[in-house]
Amino acid sequence: MPLDLIAFDADDTLWHTEHLYADAQAQFRGLLAPYVAAETLNGHLFEVEMRNLRYFGYGVKGFTLSMIETAIELTDGRVAGTDIQRIIDLAKAMLTADIKLLDEVEPTVAALAQTHRLMIITKGDLFDQETKVARSGLAGYFRHVEIVSDKNRDTYAALLERHSVAPQRFLMVGNSLRSDVLPVAVLGAHAVYVPYAVTWAHETVADHEAAGLGYHELARLGQLPALIAQLEGSA
Amino acid sequence: MPLDLIAFDADDTLWHTEHLYADAQAQFRGLLAPYVAAETLNGHLFEVEMRNLRYFGYGVKGFTLSMIETAIELTDGRVAGTDIQRIIDLAKAMLTADIKLLDEVEPTVAALAQTHRLMIITKGDLFDQETKVARSGLAGYFRHVEIVSDKNRDTYAALLERHSVAPQRFLMVGNSLRSDVLPVAVLGAHAVYVPYAVTWAHETVADHEAAGLGYHELARLGQLPALIAQLEGSA
Numbered sequence: 001m002p003l004d005l006i007a008f009d010a011d012d013t014l015w016h017t018e019h020l021y022a023d024a025q026a027q028f029r030g031l032l033a034p035y036v037a038a039e040t041l042n043g044h045l046f047e048v049e050m051r052n053l054r055y056f057g058y059g060v061k062g063f064t065l066s067m068i069e070t071a072i073e074l075t076d077g078r079v080a081g082t083d084i085q086r087i088i089d090l091a092k093a094m095l096t097a098d099i100k101l102l103d104e105v106e107p108t109v110a111a112l113a114q115t116h117r118l119m120i121i122t123k124g125d126l127f128d129q130e131t132k133v134a135r136s137g138l139a140g141y142f143r144h145v146e147i148v149s150d151k152n153r154d155t156y157a158a159l160l161e162r163h164s165v166a167p168q169r170f171l172m173v174g175n176s177l178r179s180d181v182l183p184v185a186v187l188g189a190h191a192v193y194v195p196y197a198v199t200w201a202h203e204t205v206a207d208h209e210a211a212g213l214g215y216h217e218l219a220r221l222g223q224l225p226a227l228i229a230q231l232e233g234s235a
Numbered sequence: 236m237p238l239d240l241i242a243f244d245a246d247d248t249l250w251h252t253e254h255l256y257a258d259a260q261a262q263f264r265g266l267l268a269p270y271v272a273a274e275t276l277n278g279h280l281f282e283v284e285m286r287n288l289r290y291f292g293y294g295v296k297g298f299t300l301s302m303i304e305t306a307i308e309l310t311d312g313r314v315a316g317t318d319i320q321r322i323i324d325l326a327k328a329m330l331t332a333d334i335k336l337l338d339e340v341e342p343t344v345a346a347l348a349q350t351h352r353l354m355i356i357t358k359g360d361l362f363d364q365e366t367k368v369a370r371s372g373l374a375g376y377f378r379h380v381e382i383v384s385d386k387n388r389d390t391y392a393a394l395l396e397r398h399s400v401a402p403q404r405f406l407m408v409g410n411s412l413r414s415d416v417l418p419v420a421v422l423g424a425h426a427v428y429v430p431y432a433v434t435w436a437h438e439t440v441a442d443h444e445a446a447g448l449g450y451h452e453l454a455r456l457g458q459l460p461a462l463i464a465q466l467e468g469s470a
Binding site for chain 1: 290291292293294296297299300303304306307308310311312313314315316317319320323326327330331360361362363365382383384
């Protein structure tokens with residue numbers, strides 16, 4: 001059956017993002033090295049991020065506020081104002097960093113755009129994600145860009161309704177089982193998992209959750225057109 | 236001509252928001268009183284906010300990062316970590332504050348929802364705006380909720396295209412000439428200005444910019460159904 005709509009996650013599916021977070025955390029550890037051991041810091045930052053999701057949602061700005069809160073907590077308020085400014089400067093650097101596309105992304109997306117309606121579905125800060133799409137050079141290939149606060153079954157169901165697409169004619173590609181693959185698979189749509197080299201702890205799903213749910217796994221995005229041809233040829 | 240789509244701004248059009256920013260700034264002034272005079276503080280905060288728009292866009296999280304940056308700058312880095320934590324706590328309070336609807340909003344929106352397709356168009360942090368819509372109790376009246384990073388002519392043109400609505404059949408209501416009224420009027424759509432008691436400096440437009448552009452002004456949202464009946468009756 002032909003596909004009506006092919007959607008891509010953006011961060012670490014179309015372009016590299018993980019290194020920005022990893023670099024920011026490395027610099028954050030450096031800043032706080034006089035006060036705190038690195039092991040303590042990473043665990044505590046993750047805890048603070050999770051605790052703050054209900055206030056800030058996903059994205060660089062919430063991540064930054066959580067870094068600041070972590071720094072204050074772990075130093076009992078002794079962290080210097082100038083160090084906190086450096087944390088804010090890390091955020092600004094993340095928000096304006098050059099966009100580095102993953103291998104094979106540009107030709108793959110360009111080829112698929114000639115035959116299919118393409119969409120980006122990404123979560124995070126609205127303004128940040130919009131400027132990344134604009135700066136990526138890929139905007140022209142995508143008919144729609146949807147920036148959502150979370151990616152769950154309801155989000156995808158609402159998007160399919162908004163765009164009048166049946167689940168069987170929708171395919172979603174991404175690097176997160178939790179956000180891009182499982183909620184799409186449970187709707188009966190096609191889900192394609194393309195793991196990124198590094199996966200954020202919060203995006204990891206135990207194998208048994210995935211068991212029994214049908215999704216495809218590819219090592220590289222360049223393999224996607226062949227998979228789509230196969231899916232459209234069968235049934 | 237009948238209207239196809241009636242859109243409302245949210246903050247300070249459907250529900251009160253300005254007091255949250257005013258209260259946060261008052262507490263911020265209190266926190267920094269040992270270091271800085273109040274007059275210096277307000278002006279500097281506004282400057283920092285404007286300077287940071289290109290990084291953070293609109294919304295509470297960016298506002299908070301700008302408060303922190305202002306505190307650090309004006310104290311030459313001497314602001315205490317515990318005071319910065321209190322700024323973050325102000326943000327959390329803003330993000331979870333009870334939604335207080337403006338007068339006449341609920342009955343007006345309920346009545347219009349029976350005859351027209353209604354939409355919210357708001358800018359700010361995606362996650363924050365979504366939870367406010369949900370907590371407002373008004374979500375059921377709106378067919379669409381559009382959260383955008385900025386409200387300009389292009390934003391509105393893209394929304395009209397997305398929803399397949401001609402400008403003459405679109406009406407937008409809001410409390411900001413700059414964001415809700417002028418960009419809608421220049422598209423040839425109907426724009427209704429309902430001023431809020433307080434207007435943020437950045438949202439103020441000089442009178443001469445508005446001159447010659449056709450828009451309606453109402454003192455209260457409750458006057459909207461009569462205006463709509465009049466618009467639909469004529470032409």
